[in-house]
Amino acid sequence: MTTPSPEADAEHMERVLSQGARMMARLRQAQAELRDVSGRAESSDGMVRAVADGRGGIVELRLDPRVMRLDHAALGKQVTAVLQDAQREAETRVRRITDDAMADTEHMPQPLDETFIRDRVEQVARNLIS
DSSP, X not given: OOOOOHHHHHHHHHHHHHHHHHHHHHHHHHHHHHHTXXXXXXXXXXXXXXXXXXXXXXXXEEEOGGGGGSOHHHHHHHHHHHXXXXXXXXXXXXXXHHHHHHXXXXXXXXXXXXXXXXXXXXXXXXXXXO
């Protein structure tokens, strides 16, 4: 087994650093996208509307004045359903952004471990002796 040249090692490190820089830029982009995530939902009759942020917090709830005609149990169910739909939509968007960003990290090379480095040093030593 031949030891790669120092130039090949340098090229490999340049590729790793370049990939790392691209990955960090992608993760920063995903982080910015996550800050802006929201999920929106509306009841089928349009009387209840809600917006949830990327953490599932409710940031807006709008009730049409006509909801006052509903009994409290029906109104409660409708509001709960709309809030949950908004939260689910936000969660789906967060998951999509996160999954896309994490998929990009799968192509990163594995970090060098002590076994790899020890093997590399032993290769160099064998090459020097022979």
